[in-house]
Amino acid sequence: MTLEEQIELACVMEATARKPGNVHPGASFVNLCYADFVRAAHAIAQPLARAEQVGVGRAVLDAVLATRAATGTNVNLGIVLLLAPLAAVPGDITLDTGIGRVLDQTTVRDAELVYEAIRIAQPGGMGDVAEQDIREQPTITLLEAMTLAADRDRIAEQYTHRFAALMRQREELVDWWPRLNNWEDSLILLQLRLMHIHLDTLITRKCGVDVSAEASRRATECFDTATEQLSVDRVKLRALDTWLRADGHRRNPGTTADMIAAILFAAVRDRLIELPSLECVKQYAAAIQAAD
Numbered sequence: 001m002t003l004e005e006q007i008e009l010a011c012v013m014e015a016t017a018r019k020p021g022n023v024h025p026g027a028s029f030v031n032l033c034y035a036d037f038v039r040a041a042h043a044i045a046q047p048l049a050r051a052e053q054v055g056v057g058r059a060v061l062d063a064v065l066a067t068r069a070a071t072g073t074n075v076n077l078g079i080v081l082l083l084a085p086l087a088a089v090p091g092d093i094t095l096d097t098g099i100g101r102v103l104d105q106t107t108v109r110d111a112e113l114v115y116e117a118i119r120i121a122q123p124g125g126m127g128d129v130a131e132q133d134i135r136e137q138p139t140i141t142l143l144e145a146m147t148l149a150a151d152r153d154r155i156a157e158q159y160t161h162r163f164a165a166l167m168r169q170r171e172e173l174v175d176w177w178p179r180l181n182n183w184e185d186s187l188i189l190l191q192l193r194l195m196h197i198h199l200d201t202l203i204t205r206k207c208g209v210d211v212s213a214e215a216s217r218r219a220t221e222c223f224d225t226a227t228e229q230l231s232v233d234r235v236k237l238r239a240l241d242t243w244l245r246a247d248g249h250r251r252n253p254g255t256t257a258d259m260i261a262a263i264l265f266a267a268v269r270d271r272l273i274e275l276p277s278l279e280c281v282k283q284y285a286a287a288i289q290a291a292d
Contacts, residue, residue, distance in 0.1 A: 003087060003269070004049040009278050010265035011041035011079060014257060016285045017187035020219075020237060021244025022257050025288040029249045034285065036071045043070035044080055051088035056102065057110030057142060059084045064117040074121040078202075078258030081114070081155050083265060086163070094270050100162045106142035114142055154201040154255045158262075169194065170263050174272045176230050183276060184284075187260055189232060194256045195219035202254040207247070215251060218243060 001009070015037035018024045025034045047062035054062070063080045067073075085106075089098035118134050138145050146159035158166050173190055180186050195216050203212040222236045244251045267273045276284075 001268070002049070003091065004045045005278070006265060006268050007048050007083060007087065008041045008045040009275055009281070010268060011044070011076065011261050012038055012278060013183065013264060013275065013281055014079075014187065014261035015041065016281055016288075017184045017191075017260075018288070019188050019191045019253075019257065019260075020241035021249075021251060021253050022191075025285040026292045027245070029252075032073065032075065034289075036073065036075050038282075038285075039070045040067045040075040043067050044076060044083075048080065048083050048087045051084050052090060055110055055113075056084045056088050056106055057113030059087065061113040061117040061120075064121050068120060074123055076258075076261075077118065077121040077123055078155050078255055079261045080117075082158060082166070082258055082262035085159070086262065086266060086269070095163070095266050096167050103143045103159055103162060108138060108141055110142035111138035111140060111145045114145075152201065152204075154198060155258065163266075165198075166259065166263055166266060169197075169259070170266045170272070173263055174267055177267075177273045180230055185232070187264070188237070189223065189230060190260055190263065191253070191256055192219045192222050192232065192237075194259055195253060196223075200253040200256045203251055206250045211251060215244065215253060 015023065015034060016025060018026060023029055023032055023034055023037060028034065043066040044063040047066055048059050050062075051059035060080055063084070064074075064077060067075055067077075067080070085099060085102050086095055088102045089095050115134055115136075115138055140148075143159055146156040149156035150160040151157075169190070172193065173186065176189065177183075177186050180189070196219055199209065199212040199216055201212075203215055218236075218240045221233070222240055223230075223232050244253065264275075268275050
């Protein structure tokens with residue numbers, strides 16, 4: 001499987017899994033549907049696969065422009081920001097070995113291109129900051145800019161800490177992947193685990209820390225944190241889904257979804273798990289839509 005194929009497949013699988021609060025084949029938002037994510041996944045695969053050659057900043061901007069052309073909206077900015085440095089790691093070394101060098105080599109120009117991409121994407125809930133605001137031209141490297149935002153943004157935190165948390169969560173996914181033997185259940189459990197460990201920063205930006213803390217509490221109730229049974233309470237899972245979709249979908253755990261796509265990509269890129277084919281995933285999505 002090529003790097004481009006790995007990127008597209010990881011993004012489509014993340015969107016296909018029927019995770020609470022997210023868009024999937026059986027659930028849409030007012031202005032966003034599953035087909036948008038599928039088109040966006042295809043659009044970003046090629047520009048992100050060129051990240052090693054063109055640089056992280058250029059790959060991010062090209063992917064955002066490709067997404068806008070394909071969907072007319074911001075579908076996957078967080079995914080793009082996470083995948084670009086991972087895709088830039090040379091193919092002959094593992095991600096955990098190479099990601100630090102990629103991040104250390106980012107430049108002010110990378111920051112300029114990423115700032116431009118973010119302005120084009122127009123993500124919600126950004127607010128104003130005192131230093132290196134997204135509306136201004138950056139004067140520091142992309143890594144330095146991400147470090148300034150790390151305390152309020154989960155994606156920026158990955159840059160700052162060399163994707164260490166993402167790699168740890170990848171290990172957990174790899175551990176239970178064969179035990180569950182169901183890729184959709186694995187991704188749903190990954191979402192719950194991530195929301196248990198960290199507040200979703202998209203929910204925090206849109207609704208405040210109290211709401212994101214409540215989302216974390218409800219996600220934690222859906223599975224048994226004290227054992228390794230990997231069991232999910234389906235009744236509580238449905239209740240979580242209903243609660244997250246209330247308030248006009250403002251409680252959408254979008255940052256968590258971005259992390260899931262990146263974790264899945266990191267696992268398949270380093271050949272730690274085997275994934276179904278893209279065609280199989282699309283057929284699975286079609287069956288969900290037909291059932292609805």
